[in-house]
Amino acid sequence: MVDADQTFVIVGGGLAGAKAAETLRSEGFTGRVILIGDERDHPYERPPLSKGYLQGKEDRDSVFVHEPAWYASNDIELHLGQTVTTIDRDARTVHLGDATVIRYDKLLLATGAEPRRMDIPGTHLAGVHHLRRLAHAERLKNVLAALGRDNGHLVIAGAGWIGLEVAAAAREYGAEVTVVEPEATPLHAVLGPEVGQIFTELHSDHGVRFHFGAKLTGIVGQDGMVLAAQTDDGEEHPAHDVLAAIGAAPRTALAEAAGLTLVDRRHGGGIAVDERLCTSDPDIYAAGDVAALRHPLFSATLRVEHWANALNGGPAAARAMLGKDVRYDRVPYFFSDQYDLGLEYSGWAPPGTYDQVVLRGDAGKREFIAFWLKDGQVLAGMNVNVWDVTEPIQELIRSGVRPGAERLSDPSVPLNDLLEA
Structure with missing residues (x-):
């Protein structure tokens, strides 16, 4: 039974968190809904960051899940630009970086993932980039335009989805692109070599150079700027900018500190959840990139880092928080656009x-x-x-x-x- 005086707190200002808040209201929940995000921007969708927005085909406002006024009109309390430092499960409270303490009856962790960092010399240089947040995309968009205008070189570490989508965007701007990938084909971990080879041909046809079977070992610079990227087989690629696209790690530090059950990193990591997206604490749920579910179709624990999982997982968690019958077993789904x-x-x-x-x-x-x-x-x-x-x-x-x-x-x-x- 959900009472009107209950407080549901959502930690994470991305698509999963925003859709969970929307679902709580659409399902008739009249209690307090508090959404906490560590970015100052309102919740937004991430696919445009490596697709339409990065390519200059979509404007900035198109990335947001709701218009800013939607939150107030639906009585969603926003704490933007705030970090949750601790969860006190006994007291059922979350503590914010500004010392604010918020009590919850149910808590949803939609903390997402963060880009993996390259542990090599030279990553401090101004021309080294990651792509996860809107601010990253804004910066990278300007960089790609400048590279295209000046016939500049971009080296991308990693031939996964982000790496290939940025490579396509960079070529459309006119930049020179080299992709360094330790496997023999792009997208090896997802598609395997048979279909991965098709993407080698696609990008090669558009002028992308691949360097397979290698990893970056250092980035050479001068006066704070990137000059070249070095690989473990002794080669050096000229570069004005470098993008690290070597995957993402679930943001589980908050859950780990609270003593919630996690999935081993060797199996993808993440917060372990059941079919209702409930964690090892019956009052705490997890959804989106950070949630690791034992999927009944594949008899494996999956942590899915894609748009559809956030779009559908947030609402499913919200319904479970309301006590509704939930069995989250959607087939994983994602999409990509390249050229x-x-x-x-x-x-x-x-x-x-x-x-x-x-x-x-x-x-x-x-x-x-x-x-x-x-x-x-x-x-x-x-x-x-x-x-x-x-x-x-x-x-x-x-x-x-x-x-x-x-x-x-x-x-x-x-x-x-x-x-x-």
């Missing part, structure tokens, strides 16, 4: 979990669907420049059917018919 290639990926199939990749369509024209299979069962699917197929792909994953590689690869067989295999 004229758009894609949607559903499922989970990192290298080592699948034994076959099946393509449907024309990979040469970059219009296809890729399926990752284990013993004939579809674990994941990615549609590239093929649209309105996410729902049947996710149904294939959920159903556990084994349609056979021949039918999967045949575009004349409707995807919905594969569910009858």
Whole structure:
């Protein structure tokens, strides 16, 4: 039973936190809702930071989840630019950096993730960048425009989604781009080598240079500015700027200090939650990038760092906080845009979990669907420049059917018919 005099506190001013606050009100909760964010900006969505906003195709206001006036009109109390320093679980209070103490009846941790840092010489130089926050994107947008104007060089450490999306944006501005990646193909940890090679060709066709099988070991500079990036195989790449795009780490320090159960870093880290997104404390929930869920479809603990997880996880946690029946088992989903290639990926199939990749369509024209299979069962699917197929792909994953590689690869067989295999 939720009473009107209860206080629900949300720590984290991103998409998950903002959507949780919205859901509490839409579900009829009339108690206090307090949202605390350590950035001064109102809650915003992160995909535009490496896509439309970074490319100059979307304006700054387009990134925000709600207009600023929405929070006051929905009686959401905002504490922006504030850091939560401690959680007192016995007293059910959170303590802010300015010494404010807030009592809660239910608490949601939506603290997100932070970019991993390169532990190499030269990272103090002015031309070394990360991309996680709106301020990072604003700065990087200006940098890419200047590099394009001056025929400058950008070196990107890491060929994951952020690295490749920034590479595409940089090339569209006209900058020279080199991507340094320890694996043999881009996106290896997500797509494996078979489909990763397609992204090598895509970016190479647009003038990106790849240096595979290497890591950055140092950044050389002079007078505070970047001059070059060095790799562990003895090469040196000219650079005016360097982007570290080597992944993100869940922001679990607050939860760890409070004694909540965490997932081992070797398995992705994060705050352990059950199917209701409840932590080891029955009054504390977690959602978004920081939450690690034992997913029933894949029999694995997953921590999903993508937009859809925040979009759907925040509302699910809010409903669970209200005592509603919640079972969060959505198929992981994300999307990416690079040059004229758009894609949607559903499922989970990192290298080592699948034994076959099946393509449907024309990979040469970059219009296809890729399926990752284990013993004939579809674990994941990615549609590239093929649209309105996410729902049947996710149904294939959920159903556990084994349609056979021949039918999967045949575009004349409707995807919905594969569910009858």
